[in-house]
Amino acid sequence: MATQPIDDFCAKIKPSTKSAVGSASKETTAARKRIFEAAYPEAGKTDALRGIANAIKGQDLAANVRRAAESLERNGVKVLFAADAMEAKEQIAEIFKAEGVKNAVKVKSMTTEEIGLNSFLQSLGTDIVETDLGELIIQIEGEGPSHIVKPAMHRKRDDIAASFERHHVADSYDDNPQHITLNARKYLRKKFLAADAVITGANYVLAKEGAIALITNEGNARFSMAGAKIHIAIAGFEKVIPSAKELAVFLNLLARSATGQHSTVYTDFVSGPGSAKNSPQKMYFIFLDNGRSDILGSEFAEILKCMRCGACMNRCPVFRLISGHAYRATYPGPLGIVLSPLLAGERFCEYADLPKACTLCGACAEVCPAKIPLPDLVLKMRDLAKTKHCKVPNDINFAPFSFLATRPKLWRALVPLNRLANFLPLGAVKFGPLGRWLKTRTLPSFRGGLFRKWFKNG
Numbered sequence: 393m394a395t396q397p398i399d400d401f402c403a404k405i406k407p408s409t410k411s412a413v414g415s416a417s418k419e420t421t422a423a424r425k426r427i428f429e430a431a432y433p434e435a436g437k438t439d440a441l442r443g444i445a446n447a448i449k450g451q452d453l454a455a456n457v458r459r460a461a462e463s464l465e466r467n468g469v470k471v472l473f474a475a476d477a478m479e480a481k482e483q484i485a486e487i488f489k490a491e492g493v494k495n496a497v498k499v500k501s502m503t504t505e506e507i508g509l510n511s512f513l514q515s516l517g518t519d520i521v522e523t524d525l526g527e528l529i530i531q532i533e534g535e536g537p538s539h540i541v542k543p544a545m546h547r548k549r550d551d552i553a554a555s556f557e558r559h560h561v562a563d564s565y566d567d568n569p570q571h572i573t574l575n576a577r578k579y580l581r582k583k584f585l586a587a588d589a590v591i592t593g594a595n596y597v598l599a600k601e602g603a604i605a606l607i608t609n610e611g612n613a614r615f616s617m618a619g620a621k622i623h624i625a626i627a628g629f630e631k632v633i634p635s636a637k638e639l640a641v642f643l644n645l646l647a648r649s650a651t652g653q654h655s656t657v658y659t660d661f662v663s664g665p666g667s668a669k670n671s672p673q674k675m676y677f678i679f680l681d682n683g684r685s686d687i688l689g690s691e692f693a694e695i696l697k698c699m700r701c702g703a704c705m706n707r708c709p710v711f712r713l714i715s716g717h718a719y720r721a722t723y724p725g726p727l728g729i730v731l732s733p734l735l736a737g738e739r740f741c742e743y744a745d746l747p748k749a750c751t752l753c754g755a756c757a758e759v760c761p762a763k764i765p766l767p768d769l770v771l772k773m774r775d776l777a778k779t780k781h782c783k784v785p786n787d788i789n790f791a792p793f794s795f796l797a798t799r800p801k802l803w804r805a806l807v808p809l810n811r812l813a814n815f816l817p818l819g820a821v822k823f824g825p826l827g828r829w830l831k832t833r834t835l836p837s838f839r840g841g842l843f844r845k846w847f848k849n850g
């Protein structure tokens with residue numbers, strides 16, 4: 393199947409998107425660095441912690457999932473397993489039907505983005521509203537997240553204020569950041585109170601305790617629980633860790649990596665339905681597979697150790713330029729390059745161009761708190777795309793370059809002539825793979841000369 397080249401999306405990126413994503417990702421990366429240096433000034437301590445996180449996630453996942461399911465059931469949670477996105481959505485729709493749920497609120501969850509839950513429930517007539525500010529901003533415009541932690545990273549505040557006015561979240565245009573937040577709060581208050589059910593993800597599932605940890609900065613998870621009578625949590629099974637003891641390792645890494653905070657403002661633990669009147673009386677937990685079993689048994693298993701912090705995206709020079717939507721999938725950036733084609737299953741080739749959106753600079757692996765060898769996985773993904781004979785429409789044929797680069801004598805003879813390339817009318821090439829490739833790239837002029845000579849002369 394033909395793929396949709398990432399270049400087509402890049403050509404349409406607005407300058408305001410580039411500047412918003414570029415500055416936000418750079419600031420977060422700098423904050424991440426500062427906070428780790430303050431927390432662990434001793435050389436190698438952060439790295440050691442990352443190694444421990446990797447090792448914990450590498451423990452027997454199947455056994456931990458079994459244990460988590462038993463513990464959750466023991467705590468009164470109805471546990472379900474969904475093989476794929478459709479099964480998970482149908483399970484949720486059935487619960488809603490059985491419980492008469494008409495209004496629901498949602499707490500930010502990339503797993504629900506992965507399965508396309510909102511549009512599915514809306515098509516069945518459910519009013520489902522995102523309660524995280526960033527998610528609300530993109531939901532009212534019908535957009536998907538451009539970043540896994542900061543879903544509205546690509547939006548500027550004047551544009552958000554206009555959108556709030558247009559969609560009646562605010563009475564009038566007001567781009568004061570504090571007022572934007574207060575308008576969202578006022579709008580959401582009614583939704584919280586009207587909600588029959590709350591849907592959340594789970595940052596971690598504690599196998600021994602049978603509890604989930606929800607990590608937020610806005611307190612919306614806790615607030616949602618106060619009104620709704622039904623709580624449905626859904627997460628990929630890789631979110632299971634052995635117990636609360638191991639959670640400490642992840643809590644020390646997650647917020648610092650994600651937002652440059654020592655800790656998020658709220659860390660909520662939910663271990664079953666509540667006994668108090670103002671808490672959900674029923675709780676369901678759905679373990680989502682959706683391709684994860686296959687990944688677990690493959691050479692890409694390390695990617696399941698991801699803790700969804702977004703640090704690799706913030707650090708990635710390509711993501712900073714093209715923003716998350718260019719990756720056309722729920723998970724963008726270095727994480728998405730590896731995960732999106734794998735989760736796509738039979739539609740693997742639709743994402744076969746993604747591994748090319750990587751310079752292999754290795755910056756993502758340096759910051760990944762789970763110590764995932766992302767560049768290695770990107771290279772493996774390139775190989776897999778080749779093995780599957782995926783067709784990438786604007787793939788430039790590098791065979792001529794490869795021919796020259798592997799023949800040193802010929803290369804040396806031809807390099808001094810490279811200045812002649814400046815006279816080629818490349819700007820006039822508008823069609824075909826080369827035209828599409830050049831649409832988003834400006835080639836610098838060749839200066840001529842030999843690198844070896846420059847290097848020798850210092």
Ligand code: SF4
Pocket residue numbers: 649697698699700701702703704705726727756759760761762763764
């Ligand atoms: S791959 Fe690593 S850096 Fe990227 S989101 Fe996952 S845990 Fe964070």
